[in-house]
Amino acid sequence: MNDISFDVKTGEILGFLGPNGAGKTTTMKIITCYMPPTSGSVDVDGYSIADHSLEVRRKIGYLPELNPLYFDMNVLEYLEYAAQLHQLDKTRTKQQLSLMIEVCGLKSVRHKDIGELSKGYRQRVGLAQAMIHEPDVLILDEPTSGLDPNQIVEIRNLIKQLGRAKTVVLSTHILSEVTATCDRVIIINKGQIVADGTPSELQDKFQGSEIVALELRASVQNAMAELFPKIQAVPGVQSVEYGGANGDVHKFSIHSLKGSDVREDLFRKAVSEKWVLLEMGRKGTSLEDVFHQLTKNQ
Amino acid sequence: MTQAQFRTSAGNINAIMRREVKSYFNSAIAYVVIVVFLAIVGWFHTSNLFLSNVATMRLLFELVPIVFLFVVPAVTMRLLSEEKKSGTIELLTTKPLHDAEIVLGKFLAAWALIGVALLLTLVYYITIAALGKIDNGPVVGGYLGLMLMAGVYVAIGLLASSLTENQVIAFIIGFVFVFTLFMLDKVLIYIPDAFASIVEFLGIDYHFGNVARGVIDSRDLIYFFSLLGFMLYLTVVSLGRRKW
Numbered sequence: 001m002n003d004i005s006f007d008v009k010t011g012e013i014l015g016f017l018g019p020n021g022a023g024k025t026t027t028m029k030i031i032t033c034y035m036p037p038t039s040g041s042v043d044v045d046g047y048s049i050a051d052h053s054l055e056v057r058r059k060i061g062y063l064p065e066l067n068p069l070y071f072d073m074n075v076l077e078y079l080e081y082a083a084q085l086h087q088l089d090k091t092r093t094k095q096q097l098s099l100m101i102e103v104c105g106l107k108s109v110r111h112k113d114i115g116e117l118s119k120g121y122r123q124r125v126g127l128a129q130a131m132i133h134e135p136d137v138l139i140l141d142e143p144t145s146g147l148d149p150n151q152i153v154e155i156r157n158l159i160k161q162l163g164r165a166k167t168v169v170l171s172t173h174i175l176s177e178v179t180a181t182c183d184r185v186i187i188i189n190k191g192q193i194v195a196d197g198t199p200s201e202l203q204d205k206f207q208g209s210e211i212v213a214l215e216l217r218a219s220v221q222n223a224m225a226e227l228f229p230k231i232q233a234v235p236g237v238q239s240v241e242y243g244g245a246n247g248d249v250h251k252f253s254i255h256s257l258k259g260s261d262v263r264e265d266l267f268r269k270a271v272s273e274k275w276v277l278l279e280m281g282r283k284g285t286s287l288e289d290v291f292h293q294l295t296k297n298q
Numbered sequence: 299m300t301q302a303q304f305r306t307s308a309g310n311i312n313a314i315m316r317r318e319v320k321s322y323f324n325s326a327i328a329y330v331v332i333v334v335f336l337a338i339v340g341w342f343h344t345s346n347l348f349l350s351n352v353a354t355m356r357l358l359f360e361l362v363p364i365v366f367l368f369v370v371p372a373v374t375m376r377l378l379s380e381e382k383k384s385g386t387i388e389l390l391t392t393k394p395l396h397d398a399e400i401v402l403g404k405f406l407a408a409w410a411l412i413g414v415a416l417l418l419t420l421v422y423y424i425t426i427a428a429l430g431k432i433d434n435g436p437v438v439g440g441y442l443g444l445m446l447m448a449g450v451y452v453a454i455g456l457l458a459s460s461l462t463e464n465q466v467i468a469f470i471i472g473f474v475f476v477f478t479l480f481m482l483d484k485v486l487i488y489i490p491d492a493f494a495s496i497v498e499f500l501g502i503d504y505h506f507g508n509v510a511r512g513v514i515d516s517r518d519l520i521y522f523f524s525l526l527g528f529m530l531y532l533t534v535v536s537l538g539r540r541k542w
Binding site for chain 2: 069085
């Protein structure tokens with residue numbers, strides 16, 4: 001990793017995006033004082049990780065990658081242990097325990113051994129553990145990896161809910177996660193920041209062509225010859241890809257020129273040619289495209 | 299260190315120790331260790347007791363150091379290596395704790411478990427005391443010596459456990475280390491006279507023998523405590539070396 005520099009504000013959910021091995025986890029390990037940096041510094045709330053490591057660790061709640069847990073402890077025992085290691089006193093431990101059980105939805109499993117829990121519940125335990133001492137900063141390394149879609153939505157909502165009052169830094173290689181949860185995205189590749197901004201800013205900045213998916217019914221002999229040129233001729237269309245046919249249903253994906261919306265013209269064209277328009281949707285420039293652009297070219 | 303800092307430190311160590319002790323008893327390691335320990339010691343101890351026909355614990359104090367060679371590394375092998383393997387070490391070391399607190403907590407847990415096993419051997423003391431008149435001086439010295447020896451072994455085992463994430467390797471390293479330490483004063487005939495006394499002084503059984511005779515000499519205590527402290531220090535260093 002080299003030359004990464006960024007600031008995070010309170011109440012901000014920052015997403016760390018990058019391909020595997022880009023340095024997301026390493027950055028997090030350094031912030032949480034697990035690994036020392038070879039050079040450079042990190043300050044958390046004014047405390048440097050080199051000189052005031054204990055204070056930094058007190059302010060941070062950390063969910064490491066792969067969410068390691070003690071499988072032989074039950075949920076309550078484990079959370080209590082985490083509270084003790086954060087030096088919470090007895091009354092606060094009690095308060096925080098019931099709060100975390102409540103917030104993270106662990107009530108039904110609180111007496112179960114962690115080893116018996118499903119992955120979704122384990123993830124919640126990991127989150128509860130990270131927040132037990134009410135940290136100002138939450139560092140979550142791939143908080144939704146390995147969960148099923150329902151669980152992902154739940155965990156995301158949980159993070160969003162918590163992120164209002166705290167600073168949250170989360171890493172992921174799932175792009176939709178960033179658009180769904182984060183206020184700000186940093187894309188890193190090969191140990192360097194390649195983009196920094198809100199999801200929509202990044203989309204604007206790196207906007208390429210827009211993609212419109214089109215599905216229509218037309219009884220034609222040869223789609224390539226009869227349909228293709230007509231679509232190509234619609235103003236604003238840059239290029240057309242034929243996506244194949246199913247009977248007389250034909251699929252196209254249409255790249256438009258930057259900044260132009262071709263849907264209206266496409267509709268009029270379909271009407272005038274008497275094609276039955278079955279589906280038309282704008283895929284837009286997703287963050288995915290931005291991500292590909294930024295991380296592909298070596 | 300201020301008083302408040304000391305109190306948090308003690309609290310942290312206590313929390314870690316209690317988790318480890320609980321984990322020993324939850325996973326049945328504790329029961330297996332205690333039963334095996336008592337069975338081996340009891341078997342050899344009682345089978346010879348009536349042959350010698352003397353009311354003494356000497357046999358036990360000769361036997362236990364050998365049993366310790368296997369039992370202590372078995373007790374300590376998982377303490378840090380398991381955390382490394384499962385990744386929980388990352389949780390532990392990113393909590394506001396000093397590495398030394400982690401090491402001490404784990405050390406005390408394993409030492410306490412050995413202490414419990416040793417305490418239960420008092421049953422043999424009671425039976426012997428019932429059979430004949432027993433000299434209590436060497437018994438007290440013997441138990442003190444065994445505890446000191448166990449402390450050093452536990453510290454070595456913990457160091458071994460910090461070096462690898464594989465428990466079997468941790469066991470083997472620990473065993474080889476304590477075995478060497480134990481054998482030092484038994485191989486003196488192969489050692490040039492000039493070094494013999496140094497080697498003897500380094501051997502743990504030599505110092506144990508002194509304490510077990512009921513003679514508490516500061517030189518022996520210094521030996522035990524400095525070795526123990528040095529091993530714990532090395533463990534802290536090894537735990538702190540997390541760069542890769």
